[in-house]
Amino acid sequence: MMKTREKILEASIELFTASGYEGTSLGAIADKVGIKKPSLYAHFKNKEAIFLEAVEIGEAGYHDLLKRMINEQKGTAAHILRSLLEEAVAAFEEEHLLSQFYYRFLFFPPSGLEEKISSITTQGTRRLDALLADIIERGQEEGELTTELTVEQILRSYLCMLGGTDFDIRYYQHSSVDRKAYLEMIWSVFWRGVKA
Amino acid sequence: MMKTREKILEASIELFTASGYEGTSLGAIADKVGIKKPSLYAHFKNKEAIFLEAVEIGEAGYHDLLKRMINEQKGTAAHILRSLLEEAVAAFEEEHLLSQFYYRFLFFPPSGLEEKISSITTQGTRRLDALLADIIERGQEEGELTTELTVEQILRSYLCMLGGTDFDIRYYQHSSVDRKAYLEMIWSVFWRGVKA
């Protein structure tokens, strides 16, 4: 059985993701949890405290998901980068709650909470960059990736491709573009750009 | 002298961009315009009507900006694509109101208005794709761009790079990454991938 406090946070993440900070009322959160509005105050000081703790949990979950994905990949650097792209995009589509929550409040934080949010999110990013940089470096050493480019060039391009793909998939979500074909197109150009 | 109606829309775009739909009150809009709250109802039926007309104006402005940029570029396809990337990113940074407004409500529309918004925004996208496809096709005919890739492959990769760059620049906005150096890194990998 889940504790009320956790249920509040879970419900909050869903509602904040769907309707934003100002668009989500404490009444809606209480309804979703199955308690009355004032009971929320037994667990949190106020709405802002609920939100900020939800952001912490969302941030940790998002970065853990990516970290686990990176560490699960086996094989050549090329294969790792290729399947990571595929899995990350698939995860963002299926388990899209986390990434939606994460990006919503990273890019469009509620007025007044900008700094508190960015201080939570900036921590996790660098660790992931370091993991990927290792993979790229190994790919260069083993002769799969060109050494005419620096590790940072390849890393930034890869991250740009990841971000752009996520971006485009949201953008074209109501269009006819097939995800598998789309990824193949994007990857083939990237791979021509970085292969040895 | 600007008409009140236009001033309302201009103020609305700024406030909606900064604080979202639910986070922007009619009182705040009226204050910014310099009138009293009930006077808004002489020009618009309700808040939703103000917002939807703001979205129409924002969409048109955003796509016009991009279209004008594309048409202004001269020279080889490579040069056009390169400087378009640079200009688009610069415009998104300086004149970032339009792109922020556009993406905020494309990706995170207020509850209940999802379909109305997407029906406004989907129109303009295809025209821009067609303009870029022409440039890419010409680049292939003139031997600058590889013919081992299809026009669509190159187009999607280019758009992914644009989207990813915009994404990353917001993402790393508080970090130390220099924009010029960043664009050079991204472009060099893309160019290796698509050159003949």
Next chain:
DNA sequence: GTCTATACGGCGATAGAC
């Protein structure tokens, strides 16, 4: 077209009983 006055509901938040 703009104003003052006001209606009405929902909001975040608190008091206090159980």
Next chain:
DNA sequence: GTCTATCGCCGTATAGAC
């Protein structure tokens, strides 16, 4: 820890004078 009751405020929206 949860509830009922309630507070004060601010939200959208309307009525009606000028």
